[in-house]
Amino acid sequence: MDSDEDMHDANGSESLEDDFYSEDMGMESDDEDADYDFGNEETNDDAEDITFHRQQNYTILSESDIHQRQEDDISRLSTVLSISRFAACILLRHYKWSVSMVHEEWFADEHDVRQVVGLLENPVEIPNVRELTCGICFETYPRNIMSAAACGHPFCGACWRGYIGTSVSDGPGCLMLRCPDPSCGAAIGQDMVNKLATEEDKKKYARYLLRSYIEDNRKTKWCPAPGCEFAVDFVFGSGSNDVCCKCSYSFCWHCTEETHRPVDCGTVAKWILKNSAESENMNWILANSKPCPKCKRPIEKNQGCMHMTCTPPCKFEFCWLCLGAWSEHGERTGGFYACNRYEVAKQEGLYDESERRREMAKNSLERYTHYYERWATNQSSRQKALADLHSMQTEKLEKLSEKQSQPGSQLKFIIEAWSQIVECRRVLKWTYAYGYYLPEHEHAKRQFFEYLQGEAESGLERLHQCAEKELQIYLEADSPMKEFSDFRTKLAGLTSVTRNYFENLVRALETGLKDVDSTNSQAACSQSSNSKSVCGKGSKSGKNKAARSGGPSRSLDDHWSCDRCTFFNPGSATTCQMCEHHLPT
Amino acid sequence: MQASRARLFKEYKEVQREKAADPDIQLVCDDSNIFKWTALIKGPSETPYEGGVFQLVFAIPEQYPLLPPQVRFLTKIFHPNVHFKSGEICLDILKNAWSPAWTLQSVCRAIIALMAHPEPDSPLNCDSGNLLRSGDIRGYRSMARMYTRLAAMPKKG
Ligand SMILES: [Zn+2]
Ligand SMILES: [Zn+2]
Ligand SMILES: [Zn+2]
Numbered sequence: 001m002d003s004d005e006d007m008h009d010a011n012g013s014e015s016l017e018d019d020f021y022s023e024d025m026g027m028e029s030d031d032e033d034a035d036y037d038f039g040n041e042e043t044n045d046d047a048e049d050i051t052f053h054r055q056q057n058y059t060i061l062s063e064s065d066i067h068q069r070q071e072d073d074i075s076r077l078s079t080v081l082s083i084s085r086f087a088a089c090i091l092l093r094h095y096k097w098s099v100s101m102v103h104e105e106w107f108a109d110e111h112d113v114r115q116v117v118g119l120l121e122n123p124v125e126i127p128n129v130r131e132l133t134c135g136i137c138f139e140t141y142p143r144n145i146m147s148a149a150a151c152g153h154p155f156c157g158a159c160w161r162g163y164i165g166t167s168v169s170d171g172p173g174c175l176m177l178r179c180p181d182p183s184c185g186a187a188i189g190q191d192m193v194n195k196l197a198t199e200e201d202k203k204k205y206a207r208y209l210l211r212s213y214i215e216d217n218r219k220t221k222w223c224p225a226p227g228c229e230f231a232v233d234f235v236f237g238s239g240s241n242d243v244c245c246k247c248s249y250s251f252c253w254h255c256t257e258e259t260h261r262p263v264d265c266g267t268v269a270k271w272i273l274k275n276s277a278e279s280e281n282m283n284w285i286l287a288n289s290k291p292c293p294k295c296k297r298p299i300e301k302n303q304g305c306m307h308m309t310c311t312p313p314c315k316f317e318f319c320w321l322c323l324g325a326w327s328e329h330g331e332r333t334g335g336f337y338a339c340n341r342y343e344v345a346k347q348e349g350l351y352d353e354s355e356r357r358r359e360m361a362k363n364s365l366e367r368y369t370h371y372y373e374r375w376a377t378n379q380s381s382r383q384k385a386l387a388d389l390h391s392m393q394t395e396k397l398e399k400l401s402e403k404q405s406q407p408g409s410q411l412k413f414i415i416e417a418w419s420q421i422v423e424c425r426r427v428l429k430w431t432y433a434y435g436y437y438l439p440e441h442e443h444a445k446r447q448f449f450e451y452l453q454g455e456a457e458s459g460l461e462r463l464h465q466c467a468e469k470e471l472q473i474y475l476e477a478d479s480p481m482k483e484f485s486d487f488r489t490k491l492a493g494l495t496s497v498t499r500n501y502f503e504n505l506v507r508a509l510e511t512g513l514k515d516v517d518s519t520n521s522q523a524a525c526s527q528s529s530n531s532k533s534v535c536g537k538g539s540k541s542g543k544n545k546a547a548r549s550g551g552p553s554r555s556l557d558d559h560w561s562c563d564r565c566t567f568f569n570p571g572s573a574t575t576c577q578m579c580e581h582h583l584p585t
Numbered sequence: 586m587q588a589s590r591a592r593l594f595k596e597y598k599e600v601q602r603e604k605a606a607d608p609d610i611q612l613v614c615d616d617s618n619i620f621k622w623t624a625l626i627k628g629p630s631e632t633p634y635e636g637g638v639f640q641l642v643f644a645i646p647e648q649y650p651l652l653p654p655q656v657r658f659l660t661k662i663f664h665p666n667v668h669f670k671s672g673e674i675c676l677d678i679l680k681n682a683w684s685p686a687w688t689l690q691s692v693c694r695a696i697i698a699l700m701a702h703p704e705p706d707s708p709l710n711c712d713s714g715n716l717l718r719s720g721d722i723r724g725y726r727s728m729a730r731m732y733t734r735l736a737a738m739p740k741k742g
C-alpha cells in the first residue's frame with residue numbers, strides 16, 4: 001500500500017486507460033485494491049481497443065516462420081565461423097539452437113567442439129584406388145559409386161540408403177548420425193542425407209530437423225492444441241505466462257495446460273491429478289488421510305504415531321484412531337500412546353470402524369464433489385459458449401447484419417461479448433479449483449472469496465443472458481428495430497464491466513486475497529484512498545478511477561470488513577457477526 | 586533380405602577361409618538357415634572362465650547388418666552382464682552402439698572382452714553384480730569358477 005500515492009499520480013496522467021490495462025501484464029504491484037462493484041454500469045468505449053494494446057511477450061510461428069528462422073540462424077553461423085551450412089546446422093542442433101552458446105564454445109576451444117560433434121578439421125578423401133570394398137556389405141565397387149563423409153570411409157549407395165533409413169525410422173536420433181565405421185564418429189549432416197537417402201527419408205529427416213528447432217530450444221514450444229501446427233517463441237521474465245495461439249487456443253507457457261489464471265500451475269496439476277485419480281484415490285483417502293475433526297481439512301498420516309496435530313493455525317490435536325481430542329486421552333483411557341479407547345469402543349460395539357471410515361471418506365468426497373461439479377459445469381458451459389461464438393462468426397452475424405441493416409464491422413461488439421463469455425467461463429471454472437484448495441479455516445478469506453465468486457457468477461450470467469436471449473429478438477425481427485442501438489450500448493457495457501470485474505478478480509485471487517487479512521492500518525489506508533477517488537470523480541478519467549480505487553474490503557457496497565477479525569459482514573449489521581466488534585465509523 | 590543374405594554369405598566364406606585365424610572363436614553356420622549361427626568361444630585366460638568353452642547362439646534379423654544380431658549364451662555362465670537363466674547379454678554394441686561394420690566374428694571378440702572385463706554397474710545377474718560391487722572379488726571368482734567347471738568344461742572320463 002506504500003505506493004498508493006504513486007498510483008494516484010499515475011492516475012492523473014493522460015494515459016490512464018493504458019496504464020490501467022498495461023498493468024494486466026502481470027506487474028505484481030499493489031493493484032489489488034480494485035473495484036469489485038458490478039453496480040457500475042458505465043460503459044467504457046475505449047476498452048475494446050485497449051485490450052489489443054497489450055504488448056505480447058511471445059511470437060506465434062507458422063511452419064514457414066520456423067523454417068525461415070532456422071535457415072537464418074544457420075546462415076549467420078556459417079558466415080561467422082566460415083564453415084559449411086551443414087556443419088553449422090550440426091553445431092546448432094548440438095547446442096540446442098543457441099547461437100550464442102555455439103559462439104562461446106567454439107571460440108573457447110574449436111578443436112574440442114569439433115571432436116565432440118564429429119566435425120573433422122581436415123577432411124579425408126576416399127582412397128584413390130580403382131576399386132574399394134564397402135564397409136557394410138563387403139562387396140567391391142568402383143571408386144566413383146562409393147560415398148563417404150569427411151572421414152573418407154567408403155560405403156556403397158545401397159548401404160548408405162539402408163544405414164540412413166534405419167536411423168531415420170528410429171526417430172529424431174537420426175539428427176546425430178555418425179559414420180558407420182565404429183571407430184570413426186564423423187558427423188553425417190543433412191547434405192549427406194539429401195545426397196544418399198530415399199525421398200521419404202529425406203522428408204522425414206527434414207521434419208525432425210524442423211521439430212528439433214522448436215523442441216530442443218528452451219524458448220520455443222509447440223502449441224499443445226490437437227492438430228495445431230503453430231509454435232510459440234516466448235520471452236522470459238516479462239509478464240504473464242499466458243499464450244494465445246493463432247488457432248485461438250490459449251495455454252500456459254509453463255505447464256502447457258489450458259490457460260488457468262487465477263490458479264497457479266501447481267494447483268492445476270494437483271487438481272487434474274485429483275480429477276483423474278479420484279476414484280482410485282478412495283482407498284488412499286481411507287488409508288492415509290482424514291479430515292481434521294475440527295477444521296475438516298484433510299490431514300495426511302505420515303507417521304506411525306496416532307497422535308495427530310492439524311497444521312497451523314488450527315493445530316487441533318486429535319487421535320487418529322478415534323478422532324477424539326488428544327487431551328482426553330490419558331491414564332483413564334489407557335494412556336496417550338496406547339490408545340485403547342478405540343479398542344474398547346470396538347469391543348463394546350460403540351461404533352463400527354469401517355463405517356466410521358466410510359463416513360470420513362464421504363465427507364471429504366462430498367466437499368470435492370461440490371467443487372468438481374461446478375468446475376465441470378463451467379467447463380461445459382464454456383464449450384457451449386465457444387460453439388456459440390463460432391456459429392456467431394460463421395452464420396448468425398451475417399443474418400443479423402441483414403435483418404438489422406447493420407454493416408458487419410458494426411457488429412464486432414457481439415463477437416467481443418462472446419469472446420468475453422468464453423474467457424470468463426474459463427476463469428470461473430478455475431476459481432472452483434481455487435476454492436477447493438483454499439484452507440477451510442481461513443473463514444474470512446473463504447467468505448470473501450465466495451462473495452466475489454458469487455458476484456462473478458451472477459455478473460457473467462447477466463452478460464450471457466443478454467448475448468444469448470436478447471440478441472435472439474433482433475435475429476428474429478422482420479425489419480430493423482430502432483432499439484438495436486440501445487442493445488448495442490447495453491451489451492458492450494456489460495462486456496466491459498464484466499471484463500473489468502474478472503480482471504480484478506483474477507488479480508485479487510492471484511495475490512492470495514491479501515487484503516482480506518489486512519491490518520487496521522491497511523484498512524484505514526484503503527479507506528483514505530477511497531475518499532481520494534471520490535474527490536477525483538468527475539474528472540476525465542473518473543470512470544476508470546472508480547475501477548481501481550479502494551480496497552475490496554471497502555468497495556463492496558453492502559458489505560464491510562471487520563477491523564478486528566476481517567470477517568465480511570453484510571451492510572445491515574452494525575456489529576461484526578464474527579467477533580461482535582462494532583462497526584468502525 | 587537379399588542384402589543381408591549376401592553379407593552373411595561373405596562372412597561365412599571369411600570364416601571358412603580364416604578358420605585358424607582366431608583360435609578362441611569357432612563360428613558355425615546352420616546347415617539349412619544362414620540366419621542361424623552358433624559359436625564356441627574359449628574363456629579368456631586369467632579369468633574364472635579359463636579352460637571353459639562357451640556356446641553362443643545367434644538369431645540374425647532380416648535387416649542385418651543395419652540392425653544387430655541377437656546373441657545369447659547357451660552355456661550356463663555366472664557373469665554380471667549375462668542373465669543367468671536366459672543367457673541374454675547386456676552389451677552396448679548389441680544395442681544402441683551397434684555399427685553395421687561389425688561382424689559376427691567381432692561380436693564374439695567383444696563378448697570375450699566382456700567376460701574378461703565385467704561391468705557390474707549394468708548387471709543382468711544381480712547376485713554376481715552385487716558380489717563385485719561389494720568388493721567380494723573372491724566370492725565372485727569362486728562362483729564363476731564353479732559354474733565354469735560345471736557347465737563349460739568337457740567331462741573328464
Ligand atoms: Zn555396401
Ligand atoms: Zn568414418
Ligand atoms: Zn495453436
Ligand SMILES: [Zn+2]
Nearest residue numbers: 252254255265
Ligand atoms: Zn501453468
Ligand SMILES: [Zn+2]
Nearest residue numbers: 292295310314
Ligand atoms: Zn484442524
Ligand SMILES: [Zn+2]
Nearest residue numbers: 305306307337
Ligand atoms: Zn502415538
Ligand SMILES: [Zn+2]
Nearest residue numbers: 319322339341
Ligand atoms: Zn484415541
Ligand SMILES: [Zn+2]
Nearest residue numbers: 562565576579
Ligand atoms: Zn470481527
